[in-house]
Amino acid sequence: MTALDVGGLTLENPLWLAPLAGVTVPAVRAFFRRLGVGLTHTEMVSAAGMVMGNRKTEGMVGSPDGRDRPLILQLFGDDPALMEEAACRALALGGFDGLGINMACPMPKVFRKGSGARLLERPDLAREMTTRLARLGLPLWIKLRKATEAHPLSTEAFCGLLLEAGADHLTLHGRTASQRYEGEADGEAVLALARAFPGMVSASGDVYSPDDVRRYLDGGCAGVFLARGILRDPFLVPRALADLGFGGDETLCHPSPAKEIALLLEMGRDLKEDHGERFALVLLKRFVSCMFKGFTGASAIRRAVASEMNWTGLEARLLEAQSSFRS
Ligand SMILES: Cc1cc2nc3c(=O)[nH]c(=O)nc-3n(C[C@H](O)[C@H](O)[C@H](O)COP(=O)(O)O)c2cc1C
Numbered sequence: 001m002t003a004l005d006v007g008g009l010t011l012e013n014p015l016w017l018a019p020l021a022g023v024t025v026p027a028v029r030a031f032f033r034r035l036g037v038g039l040t041h042t043e044m045v046s047a048a049g050m051v052m053g054n055r056k057t058e059g060m061v062g063s064p065d066g067r068d069r070p071l072i073l074q075l076f077g078d079d080p081a082l083m084e085e086a087a088c089r090a091l092a093l094g095g096f097d098g099l100g101i102n103m104a105c106p107m108p109k110v111f112r113k114g115s116g117a118r119l120l121e122r123p124d125l126a127r128e129m130t131t132r133l134a135r136l137g138l139p140l141w142i143k144l145r146k147a148t149e150a151h152p153l154s155t156e157a158f159c160g161l162l163l164e165a166g167a168d169h170l171t172l173h174g175r176t177a178s179q180r181y182e183g184e185a186d187g188e189a190v191l192a193l194a195r196a197f198p199g200m201v202s203a204s205g206d207v208y209s210p211d212d213v214r215r216y217l218d219g220g221c222a223g224v225f226l227a228r229g230i231l232r233d234p235f236l237v238p239r240a241l242a243d244l245g246f247g248g249d250e251t252l253c254h255p256s257p258a259k260e261i262a263l264l265l266e267m268g269r270d271l272k273e274d275h276g277e278r279f280a281l282v283l284l285k286r287f288v289s290c291m292f293k294g295f296t297g298a299s300a301i302r303r304a305v306a307s308e309m310n311w312t313g314l315e316a317r318l319l320e321a322q323s324s325f326r327s
Pocket residue numbers: 018019020021022023042043044074102104105143173181185204205206207208225226227228229
């Protein structure tokens with residue numbers, strides 16, 4: 001399969017790791033790149049935090065070692081000038097391939113301050129933000145929610161304005177802000193937008209199987225964002241890639257539990273090194289909670305891992321499980 005040129009980037013395939021706050025840190029991004037995604041995203045990064053020189057915020061920018069690239073840095077904010085300054089600071093730090101704007105987040109701490117999906121209420125502000133970031137020269141990707149009748153512009157009109165202002169690519173999460181993460185995503189709304197702007201739109205929402213991926217791609221989306229589906233089952237990535245004919249590592253489509261554990265431990269050790277034991281423990285438990293399904297002894301292992309309170313214990317449990325699955 002040949003590479004794709006989309007949104008100003010050349011990508012190996014149309015399956016991409018969505019931005020996930022609290023999750024898509026470098027070790028997780030590298031893990032999903034190993035499983036085959038063609039693009040990754042940072043968590044949403046606060047423009048205000050960047051401009052204040054907050055060390056933690058600056059640490060969220062860019063790839064430490066390139067294993068997670070191509071990478072889009074996603075910023076959120078409500079002030080176009082501040083967003084531009086934040087983006088300039090980020091560019092000085094480097095280590096990413098495109099800029100993203102979050103016009104999708106419905107959560108109160110972002111939404112109430114005028115950022116995220118709130119920007120759909122203020123098309124002029126969204127346009128100015130887009131213009132300012134587009135002129136910095138990196139590909140500009142914008143992720144947004146579906147508009148409602150209460151918004152000044154329809155989803156399509158709002159997107160037309162963003163593209164005119166210089167956005168290189170748009171991703172529609174087919175839920176409204178008030179739905180948050182509940183209810184079904186409106187796949188038809190995403191496909192209608194993809195038809196309106198061919199090649200410029202990718203999809204987000206309810207991607208849990210290779211069929212869900214296909215529905216969006218066959219309907220004209222340029223790519224598909226993987227979010228909660230791969231938190232439940234990371235190996236959806238290689239299976240969906242194989243289904244699309246992107247080859248990849250066939251042994252990853254249905255890995256043995258021992259192989260799953262080897263990959264998890266590699267990610268976990270990276271997480272511990274980058275963020276410390278507590279964070280590594282919490283995130284790894286989250287992944288383990290839905291793995292090894294269908295294998296004898298799997299639920300006992302998941303329970304044992306969940307009860308571990310420190311990294312050494314968790315690592316020991318997983319290594320024990322790995323040898324029991326091998327024998
Ligand atoms: C834990 C979590 C964190 C998220 N963080 C972000 C974020 O930082 N930026 C963003 O644009 N979307 C974020 N999202 C939304 C996802 O990228 C995606 O659009 C959404 O989950 C819909 O896809 P799904 O139904 O397949 O999960 C987040 C979602 C979840 C579940």
